Amino acid sequence: MHEMAITQSVIQAVCDRMGDQPVQRICLEIGTLSGVVADSVRFCFDLVTAGTPLEGASLEIIQPTGKARCRDCGAEFELNDLLVLCKCGSANRELLAGEELKIREVEVLV
Amino acid sequence: MCATCGCSGSAILEDHDHDHDHGHDHEHGHGHGHPETRTVTLEQAVLARNDGLAELNRKWLAERGILAVNLMSSPGAGKTTLLVRTIRELGAELRVSVVEGDQETVLDADRIRATGAPAVQINTGSGCHLDAQMLAGGLQTLDPPDSSVVLIENVGNLVCPALFDLGEQARVVITSVTEGAEKPRKYPQMFRAADLVLLNKTDLLPYVDFDVDAFLDGTRRANPGVEVLQLSATTGDGIDGWYGWLRARLP
Ligand SMILES: Nc1nc2c(ncn2[C@@H]2O[C@H](COP(=O)(O)OP(=O)(O)OP(=O)(O)O)[C@@H](O)[C@H]2O)c(=O)[nH]1
Numbered sequence: 632m633h634e635m636a637i638t639q640s641v642i643q644a645v646c647d648r649m650g651d652q653p654v655q656r657i658c659l660e661i662g663t664l665s666g667v668v669a670d671s672v673r674f675c676f677d678l679v680t681a682g683t684p685l686e687g688a689s690l691e692i693i694q695p696t697g698k699a700r701c702r703d704c705g706a707e708f709e710l711n712d713l714l715v716l717c718k719c720g721s722a723n724r725e726l727l728a729g730e731e732l733k734i735r736e737v738e739v740l741v
Numbered sequence: 742m743c744a745t746c747g748c749s750g751s752a753i754l755e756d757h758d759h760d761h762d763h764g765h766d767h768e769h770g771h772g773h774g775h776p777e778t779r780t781v782t783l784e785q786a787v788l789a790r791n792d793g794l795a796e797l798n799r800k801w802l803a804e805r806g807i808l809a810v811n812l813m814s815s816p817g818a819g820k821t822t823l824l825v826r827t828i829r830e831l832g833a834e835l836r837v838s839v840v841e842g843d844q845e846t847v848l849d850a851d852r853i854r855a856t857g858a859p860a861v862q863i864n865t866g867s868g869c870h871l872d873a874q875m876l877a878g879g880l881q882t883l884d885p886p887d888s889s890v891v892l893i894e895n896v897g898n899l900v901c902p903a904l905f906d907l908g909e910q911a912r913v914v915i916t917s918v919t920e921g922a923e924k925p926r927k928y929p930q931m932f933r934a935a936d937l938v939l940l941n942k943t944d945l946l947p948y949v950d951f952d953v954d955a956f957l958d959g960t961r962r963a964n965p966g967v968e969v970l971q972l973s974a975t976t977g978d979g980i981d982g983w984y985g986w987l988r989a990r991l992p
Pocket residue numbers: 814815816817818819820821822823849896897941942943944945972973974975976
């Protein structure tokens with residue numbers, strides 16, 4: 632869905648930081664609970680990077696899985712989606728991981 | 742449909758194929774040269790620029806004591822109907838202006854202006870959500886008075902707007918009973934982002950198969966503790982809850 636806009640934001644963010652240095656490789660972190668579909672980012676990456684310093688760069692995506700801590704019983708558990716409840720039945724949890732949407736690193740030509 | 746979503750089909754698919762071939766050719770080239778490279782750790786939020794602009798909006802609004810509320814829903818859930826009624830009924834008490842986000846047309850802004858309230862229409866074209874920069878432009882044009890209320894009707898879409906902070910103080914997600922009770926389960930990110938959930942068109946409950954309890958359970962799973970109000974924007978049933986919520990947030 633909105634992965635086109637997300638991918639455009641990636642390019643903008645990289646250019647803001649790195650200027651027009653050609654990028655060979657980029658590594659993103661897209662958590663499984665972030666609401667962004669990694670495959671869709673891969674799908675539009677070549678299209679959106681065309682004509683930018685990221686054109687032709689290889690794209691690596693790390694997908695941290697969801698982890699939460701229950702605010703009622705303190706248990707820590709994994710979750711594949713935002714609908715999972717704690718074993719104690721509580722929905723009141725703090726997300727520890729899975730919502731990441733960031734650029735971890737880029738590899739540029741020296 | 743929507744090019745930002747990537748769901749508009751042919752043009753994008755064709756371009757994509759082309760670019761993909763290109764990238765592939767390029768990859769073969771890598772094997773030989775092994776150019777010198779340097780890895781730079783960025784650890785930066787993808788939406789950092791939008792988030793930065795959203796913070797500026799938030800500050801701008803706070804300095805003027807303006808309450809900005811971002812209304813999000815699927816197309817047709819009743820955002821404009823609710824806004825029109827709210828302005829008609831609270832207009833004497835609150836100074837309300839409206840930012841209308843739609844892919845095309847100025848129809849919704851015209852509906853708002855018919856109430857006498859100022860409105861600015863932002864057409865996102867192929868874009869499927871408002872972002873912080875668009876809101877900044879909208880606020881410049883509207884120039885809302887100090888201590889007033891700005892209601893923002895986001896583009897009808899339950900996916901993309903959830904990710905883009907506008908700098909608003911509160912996010913309201915509206916679902917109508919004609920959409921099916923499983924919306925929170927299908928779009929948990931959107932419900933998780935909500936400060937208030939409105940269940941609209943309750944006047945139609947006798948005619949549709951809508952399981953209110955299942956809706957409330959799905960909402961609680963996605964966003965435990967979020968306030969849910971049931972109302973009908975056309976009959977006005979339950980609307981006082983919404984007005985009370987709004988009043989409680991006034992600066
Ligand atoms: N029965 C009933 N109909 C409603 C209610 N609220 C809105 N509608 C109708 O639902 C339709 C869509 O309402 P809008 O207010 O245009 O919805 P919207 O969310 O602004 O739509 P978009 O801007 O296109 O996303 C209209 O025909 C409204 O009259 C309600 O509470 N009950």
